[in-house]
Amino acid sequence: MRRLILLPIAVATATLAAQAPQPDWSAIEAETLTHFQALVKINTTDPPGGERPAVEYLKQVLEREGIPTQAFALEDHRPNLVARLKGNGRKRPVLIMGHTDTVNVDEKKWTFPPFSAARDSGYIYGRGTIDDKDNVTGALMTLLTLKRLKVPLDRDVIFLAEAGEEGASRLGVQFMAEQHFADIDAEYCFAEGGKRHARERRAEVRRDSDAREDSRDPSSSSRTDPRATPRSRSRATPWPISPPPSGRRRRGSRPSG
Numbered sequence: 001m002r003r004l005i006l007l008p009i010a011v012a013t014a015t016l017a018a019q020a021p022q023p024d025w026s027a028i029e030a031e032t033l034t035h036f037q038a039l040v041k042i043n044t045t046d047p048p049g050g051e052r053p054a055v056e057y058l059k060q061v062l063e064r065e066g067i068p069t070q071a072f073a074l075e076d077h078r079p080n081l082v083a084r085l086k087g088n089g090r091k092r093p094v095l096i097m098g099h100t101d102t103v104n105v106d107e108k109k110w111t112f113p114p115f116s117a118a119r120d121s122g123y124i125y126g127r128g129t130i131d132d133k134d135n136v137t138g139a140l141m142t143l144l145t146l147k148r149l150k151v152p153l154d155r156d157v158i159f160l161a162e163a164g165e166e167g168a169s170r171l172g173v174q175f176m177a178e179q180h181f182a183d184i185d186a187e188y189c190f191a192e193g194g195k196r197h198a199r200e201r202r203a204e205v206r207r208d209s210d211a212r213e214d215s216r217d218p219s220s221s222s223r224t225d226p227r228a229t230p231r232s233r234s235r236a237t238p239w240p241i242s243p244p245p246s247g248r249r250r251r252g253s254r255p256s257g
């Protein structure tokens with residue numbers, strides 16, 4: 001599970017002052033797994049689309065920690081959620097995105113029920129485990145960890161839990177870019193497709209969504225073995241915090257069909 005959270009935390013901490021306290025990685029791993037399974041258990045398939053329960057979950061977790069959130073919805077049952085950790089303003093914000101919707105599913109093809117988040121032999125089974133509730137969980141844990149450790153930030157860290165990525169971006173990232181851009185405006189954006197340097201404001205934000213590495217084929221997000229899916233952003237990101245000793249054990253999340 002640690003891989004799910006290392007990348008966004010690395011992203012966020014790459015711009016920090018150096019003396020951040022060390023995270024308790026075993027506690028973070030356990031909590032990450034809890035949030036990850038909770039999110040996978042929430043059926044947010046599109047069609048029909050219904051991200052609100054996932055947004056409510058994220059909202060209560062973040063606000064319980066004193067991190068304010070705002071929901072933005074073009075359609076009431078399909079909100080986007082934005083949370084922001086304030087930096088000192090020396091640099092422009094970094095935006096971490098993950099989408100809460102998933103493609104739909106044919107339950108008959110699954111070894112474990114697709115919303116069970118069943119854990120078996122080192123894997124979590126479920127729709128959305130690698131597209132994109134892994135990144136949503138990573139972003140969530142990034143904000144929680146930075147906040148708890150009181151890490152000094154020289155830029156705001158914004159988390160956008162995006163609705164409608166799997167075919168309804170008009171109420172997700174497009175809606176946010178067109179109507180609430182100030183709430184997600186950032187110098188850099190990290191999303192499932194990689195990263196973008198926001199030189200051209202809206203155009204760059206949209207391109208991030210367009211550049212995702214998965215397809216809309218419902219079967220595509222069920223076939224990928226995460227052990228064989230290196231994320232390009234990890235290679236480019238300095239990692240200032242030592243990984244835990246348990247970091248080498250096998251982990252991942254593999255849906256089954």
Ligand SMILES: [Zn+2]
Pocket residue numbers: 099131132165192212214
């Ligand atoms: Zn995706």
